[in-house]
Amino acid sequence: MRRVVCALLVLFLLPLAACGGKELIADDTFAYFNTRLRWVHVPHEETVGGDLRASLFALAGQVEEALSAEGEGPIARFNAAAAGEKVELDAVSYRTLTLAKEMYEETEGAYNPALGLYTDLWGFSPRFSEGEGAAMPYDREDFTKELPDAKYIEGFLPLTDFSSVTLSAEEERYFAQKPDAEVEIDGVTYTMQLDLGGIGKGMCADILAEFLDESYAAEGFGEVEGYLALAESSLLLFADPRGEGFEVGLTHPRSETKENFLRFSAQNIAFSTGGDAEKSYELGGKLYSHIIDGKTGCPTESTIASATVLTDEAARGDALCTALVAMGKDRAIDFIRAHGLQAVLFVAEENIFYTTIERYEILGDAKEVRL
Numbered sequence: 001m002r003r004v005v006c007a008l009l010v011l012f013l014l015p016l017a018a019c020g021g022k023e024l025i026a027d028d029t030f031a032y033f034n035t036r037l038r039w040v041h042v043p044h045e046e047t048v049g050g051d052l053r054a055s056l057f058a059l060a061g062q063v064e065e066a067l068s069a070e071g072e073g074p075i076a077r078f079n080a081a082a083a084g085e086k087v088e089l090d091a092v093s094y095r096t097l098t099l100a101k102e103m104y105e106e107t108e109g110a111y112n113p114a115l116g117l118y119t120d121l122w123g124f125s126p127r128f129s130e131g132e133g134a135a136m137p138y139d140r141e142d143f144t145k146e147l148p149d150a151k152y153i154e155g156f157l158p159l160t161d162f163s164s165v166t167l168s169a170e171e172e173r174y175f176a177q178k179p180d181a182e183v184e185i186d187g188v189t190y191t192m193q194l195d196l197g198g199i200g201k202g203m204c205a206d207i208l209a210e211f212l213d214e215s216y217a218a219e220g221f222g223e224v225e226g227y228l229a230l231a232e233s234s235l236l237l238f239a240d241p242r243g244e245g246f247e248v249g250l251t252h253p254r255s256e257t258k259e260n261f262l263r264f265s266a267q268n269i270a271f272s273t274g275g276d277a278e279k280s281y282e283l284g285g286k287l288y289s290h291i292i293d294g295k296t297g298c299p300t301e302s303t304i305a306s307a308t309v310l311t312d313e314a315a316r317g318d319a320l321c322t323a324l325v326a327m328g329k330d331r332a333i334d335f336i337r338a339h340g341l342q343a344v345l346f347v348a349e350e351n352i353f354y355t356t357i358e359r360y361e362i363l364g365d366a367k368e369v370r371l
Contacts, residue, residue, distance in 0.1 A: 116193030202318035272317025275306030
């Protein structure tokens, strides 16, 4: 079964060199998901500069458009819709929202894509990182130096019940019913806003992997070898041409030099990692990260700095690792045990990682606790 590495804090080591008589080459694009998409593969004459590469990258663009909260795609239309409105989806957004609802229920709301207002309120939405988008009434002059007004933190909470989103399929058409809930603050009306950043890259990886599997089978190329990477942190590992497995290291979430605390070899396997190091800022000596606690509307105060999960689906792994960080250590450990997950939780204050995975090498001075 194809599995995926989708890791926000993973450093992986793979030279683009001959492997068992096969040479890996890299094709890059910076056109999608506001980051680099890299396809590293064993070259076939038909794929080098050919239609397969163009089709692969174009498909990534279609997935991005379908899942983006901005632009004119179905999620953007959902966010712009009035409370109670029925919005038509495409197959990608319907598939993603269906899985998102499953993960919301399985994690009891720890993974919650209905926190788009809070992602924006705390300064972690694309309009801040990309410098585009209309100003909002709750904006501060510098969100890294001033906390949001409490009236917004408390006021948006009624708009975060993702279970109230209704999905339906009618004669090969897909729809999402926006909840009939709205709040008014200082004369401005707000409705539920979705943010699929915690699952979107994983879904893209899953869809691209399916496309490559089908394309290789149709062309008679054999198994897919190499990897796909969305940014340096979201990796989809296929088979290693050497048969040894690619060397992967998990980065210490508090290391300024990106030192690893764990290393292992892997191929055709998934490691999904999330944490507070990717998007965060300090204010008053406190760290505020992009992972929001849906019960409070504030960045999570979890002691887990990073969570890594091994799973069959990249999108599912994305949602799980985000949820584990939001849960906090005790609840996350209970969840891992109850669901039989293979996982690594790193608690920075203790310099300890808690794990259920096998066959790895410990690096540095971090202590290990087997779950």
